[in-house]
Amino acid sequence: MDPMDAGMRYTPKSSDKDWDQAVTFLPATDSKKLEKKKHPGKTGAIIGIVIFAAVVALMTGLLVWHFHFRKDTRVKKMYAGSMNITNQVFLEAYENPNSTEFQDLANQVTSQLRELYSRIPQLSKYYVGSTVQAFSEGSVIAYYLSEFHVPVSQEATVDNTMTTMDDTIKKQRSLKSDNLLFTRIDTSALDSQIFTKQMYTYAVHTRPNEVIDIMSPGFPNYPYPQNTFAQWQLRADPGNIIKLDFTTFNVEEDCSSDFIKVYDSLLAMERRLMAQKCGHYSPNNPLGFISSGNVMLLTLVTNELGDFPGFRAQLSQVPVERNGAMTCGGNLTGMSGTFTSPNYPKYYPPLMRCEWNIEVPPTMHVKLTFSKFMMSVGGSCLNDFVQVNDEKLCGSLPSSTMRTSNSNQMTVIFYSDASNVDRGFNANYKAFVPTNPCPDKFLCNNKRCVSNALVCDGWNDCGDNSDEKKCECKSDMIRCNNGLCKPMFWKCDGVDDCGDRTDEMNCGPACKEGEFACGNGVCIPIKQRCDGRNDCSDKSDEADCGRSTVCLETNYQCKDGQCISKQNPECDGEKDCTDGSDENCGVCGVQPFKTSRIVGGQDTTEGEWPWQVSLHIKNSLHVCGASIISEKWLVTAAHCVQDEPKIRLSQPESWEVYLGLHRQNQLNKAEKRYLKRIIAHPNYNEFTFDYDMALMELDTPVAFKETIRPICLPSSSYVFPVGKSVWITGWGATREGGSGASLLQKAEVRIINSTVCDSLMNGQITSRMTCAGVLAGGVDACQGDSGGPMSSSNVVGRVFLAGVVSWGDGCARRNKPGIYTTVPKFRAWIKEQTGV
Numbered sequence: 001m002d003p004m005d006a007g008m009r010y011t012p013k014s015s016d017k018d019w020d021q022a023v024t025f026l027p028a029t030d031s032k033k034l035e036k037k038k039h040p041g042k043t044g045a046i047i048g049i050v051i052f053a054a055v056v057a058l059m060t061g062l063l064v065w066h067f068h069f070r071k072d073t074r075v076k077k078m079y080a081g082s083m084n085i086t087n088q089v090f091l092e093a094y095e096n097p098n099s100t101e102f103q104d105l106a107n108q109v110t111s112q113l114r115e116l117y118s119r120i121p122q123l124s125k126y127y128v129g130s131t132v133q134a135f136s137e138g139s140v141i142a143y144y145l146s147e148f149h150v151p152v153s154q155e156a157t158v159d160n161t162m163t164t165m166d167d168t169i170k171k172q173r174s175l176k177s178d179n180l181l182f183t184r185i186d187t188s189a190l191d192s193q194i195f196t197k198q199m200y201t202y203a204v205h206t207r208p209n210e211v212i213d214i215m216s217p218g219f220p221n222y223p224y225p226q227n228t229f230a231q232w233q234l235r236a237d238p239g240n241i242i243k244l245d246f247t248t249f250n251v252e253e254d255c256s257s258d259f260i261k262v263y264d265s266l267l268a269m270e271r272r273l274m275a276q277k278c279g280h281y282s283p284n285n286p287l288g289f290i291s292s293g294n295v296m297l298l299t300l301v302t303n304e305l306g307d308f309p310g311f312r313a314q315l316s317q318v319p320v321e322r323n324g325a326m327t328c329g330g331n332l333t334g335m336s337g338t339f340t341s342p343n344y345p346k347y348y349p350p351l352m353r354c355e356w357n358i359e360v361p362p363t364m365h366v367k368l369t370f371s372k373f374m375m376s377v378g379g380s381c382l383n384d385f386v387q388v389n390d391e392k393l394c395g396s397l398p399s400s401t402m403r404t405s406n407s408n409q410m411t412v413i414f415y416s417d418a419s420n421v422d423r424g425f426n427a428n429y430k431a432f433v434p435t436n437p438c439p440d441k442f443l444c445n446n447k448r449c450v451s452n453a454l455v456c457d458g459w460n461d462c463g464d465n466s467d468e469k470k471c472e473c474k475s476d477m478i479r480c481n482n483g484l485c486k487p488m489f490w491k492c493d494g495v496d497d498c499g500d501r502t503d504e505m506n507c508g509p510a511c512k513e514g515e516f517a518c519g520n521g522v523c524i525p526i527k528q529r530c531d532g533r534n535d536c537s538d539k540s541d542e543a544d545c546g547r548s549t550v551c552l553e554t555n556y557q558c559k560d561g562q563c564i565s566k567q568n569p570e571c572d573g574e575k576d577c578t579d580g581s582d583e584n585c586g587v588c589g590v591q592p593f594k595t596s597r598i599v600g601g602q603d604t605t606e607g608e609w610p611w612q613v614s615l616h617i618k619n620s621l622h623v624c625g626a627s628i629i630s631e632k633w634l635v636t637a638a639h640c641v642q643d644e645p646k647i648r649l650s651q652p653e654s655w656e657v658y659l660g661l662h663r664q665n666q667l668n669k670a671e672k673r674y675l676k677r678i679i680a681h682p683n684y685n686e687f688t689f690d691y692d693m694a695l696m697e698l699d700t701p702v703a704f705k706e707t708i709r710p711i712c713l714p715s716s717s718y719v720f721p722v723g724k725s726v727w728i729t730g731w732g733a734t735r736e737g738g739s740g741a742s743l744l745q746k747a748e749v750r751i752i753n754s755t756v757c758d759s760l761m762n763g764q765i766t767s768r769m770t771c772a773g774v775l776a777g778g779v780d781a782c783q784g785d786s787g788g789p790m791s792s793s794n795v796v797g798r799v800f801l802a803g804v805v806s807w808g809d810g811c812a813r814r815n816k817p818g819i820y821t822t823v824p825k826f827r828a829w830i831k832e833q834t835g836v
Contacts, residue, residue: 081187094135106132143267200230216310223307236294236317263297282605288346328354341424360431373397589712589799611711625788631701636787638684660707730785773817
């Protein structure tokens with residue numbers, strides 16, 4: 001068992017907050033007076049009237065109190081603040097709260113705060129007191145907590161007054177008390193729930209060339225404690241900034257439950273919050289922060305539920321004058337170049353401004369392309385932004401966002417304010433001739449250059465559709481009403497390729513009266529509609545047929561035998577079976593990290609596809625992929641386990657298996673297993689690749705963890721519709737005839753209509769094959785990807801094994817999709833052989 005999954009979890013003792021209640025009964029001294037009388041008498045009537053009046057008065061008083069006085073019930077409000085003391089020099093003793101120097105200065109600060117609050121009518125009546133929490137340099141910055149007891153009706157007024165405290169200071173120019181001079185105050189409300197939690201406080205000071213590990217309580221042997229507020233006050237020497245890099249980060253996914261916050265201060269002041277984070281982050285895409293000065297605060301807040309490992313981070317300090325992350329901007333010349341925001345790809349620091357001045361030869365202009373762009377979002381780019389000439393950019397922008405200049409010069413300014421940082425940008429610039437920006441290519445409206453062969457081919461190669469506008473449609477293309485042209489084989493395939501549904505119009509009339517039009521364009525007799533058979537081949541004739549008492553081929557069958565007509569009910573977050581079996585999913589299909597031998601693909605992050613397996617011929621290289629479906633079983637392609645003249649690949653002893661692998665040159669980091677059994681489908685045809693599926697049983701079970709998890713198996717009724725985006729992954733060749741990838745690759749493709757695909761592949765497609773790809777070419781699986789998964793996410797993010805990489809006509813060729821073994825067709829066989 002992984003040590004993170006073991007051990008007890010700390011639970012703080014709860015305090016008994018229930019009030020003791022006592023009920024007093026007044027005894028009757030004369031029991032006869034309690035006897036029921038036939039008539040109340042005059043005295044009794046008077047007493048009754050008096051009692052009634054008292055009750056009415058009591059109720060009236062309660063109502064008056066409830067509606068008038070209760071609104072002024074006071075609540076405890078805590079505010080975190082910082083003050084700049086400009087006429088003091090920071091002493092090392094100020095780091096120690098128990099030192100005489102700390103206490104003397106703290107007393108002067110609290111005295112000044114009391115004087116300040118007393119001058120403000122909205123605060124003076126409710127102020128209780130302040131405590132200084134820490135000091136840092138600058139000349140001296142005091143961090144404090146101020147407590148107020150505020151009527152409920154005045155909460156908003158006090159909040160507003162406290163957050164505008166700096167404006168009050170500015171109006172008074174400066175405040176002087178004793179020998180202290182204050183020039184700036186930052187204040188923000190503190191979450192009161194923090195003080196109801198078990199609290200931990202750590203103070204850490206880094207030294208030159210020192211790296212210190214910071215860990216959540218209990219890490220790595222135990223989950224972090226519940227109902228906790230932990231804080232680490234981090235300091236560096238004068239003239240240095242702090243670098244905090246997380247090497248492990250595994251906190252509850254919901255940021256309203258457990259989270260960490262990083263502040264550019266020594267107190268939890270929301271106006272100096274750099275980031276709030278939760279969930280999992282891959283070691284390949286780690287979190288990393290740098291401060292604007294020599295202090296930083298890290299906090300961990302947890303609720304009373306869940307067990308999670310926590311985090312480990314490395315703390316160090318870097319001299320400002322030698323820190324490349326803090327020095328940015330400058331003059332860039334030449335025909336091309338690359339530059340990034342400070343600390344990229346980790347998080348840029350707050351309170352930064354950088355300016356780059358780009359200059360290319362006089363007869364040329366500048367083209368600037370952002371391959372990545374992630375800036376903290378603010379209203380109208382008022383907070384963090386990148387300014388290109390006179391245009392401000394912020395938030396997240398698509399890859400390859402481009403800007404051009406109207407001269408040979410361009411100015412790029414990066415700016416970040418005091419809070420909410422992000423990863424920043426990676427940019428490259430290139431000089432181009434304004435009269436010929438795309439030599440021998442087509443110039444898109446967004447200034448991108450694409451091959452002339454891609455113009456008016458039905459595909460959006462520019463990204464802004466400018467290569468598909470003002471086109472004369474060829475006779476073999478669909479003429480969309482919006483002016484676009486699309487390949488004819490997309491007509492009536494159930495996908496809106498035109499964007500205005502032109503290609504999906506007039507599909508029904510092709511069927512005669514008494515016939516039903518399938519989603520794939522096939523016509524069947526109307527009597528075959530909802531007969532329990534898949535007559536359309538795409539199951540469209542059995543969709544929306546109502547609830548069944550007898551399970552049809554298109555129905556999902558619960559463990560208790562109940563039949564569900566809803567499409568793809570399993571693991572969708574809704575309980576459809578009365579026995580809940582449709583939601584009994586375990587950890588299958590859950591990707592732990594959220595923000596090829598794949599041609600046109602992208603690098604993956606470690607653990608992103610934890611069901612991906614690498615199959616090696618023993619003592620040799622990777623040859624095929626596979627998918628984990630349980631602790632002991634894998635799914636791969638039958639053609640991967642066919643005997644060759646010199647190697648008996650059908651025998652378990654010929655193989656070694658690597659699970660949790662990311663890089664082929666780091667096999668030592670993966671779980672290595674051998675095989676006990678191989679079961680190729682008995683109907684596999686080595687000439688047509690029909691029934692191309694095989695099962696592998698591991699010699700010993702594997703324990704699931706972040707980088708090793710099973711993919712969900714779809715039921716036999718599961719439908720992966722035409723046009724749906726799916727992912728293919730593997731270490732295969734990155735181009736046709738090329739070598740395999742070292743780093744696991746991924747690529748996004750979409751499922752293609754089987755009728756269209758069959759025509760493109762010259763009639764070689766069977767009902768057990770699924771076609772997927774990008775018909776424009778450039779993205780596909782290739783040699784070495786065979787047996788690997790084609791993965792599909794459902795509505796709640798669960799990933800299902802839609803297909804197994806099988807065969808193709810070359811790799812990433814235009815109009816030649818990849819062919820995959822359709823997993824739902826084999827669900828019963830898999831269950832029969834493995835029990836999964």
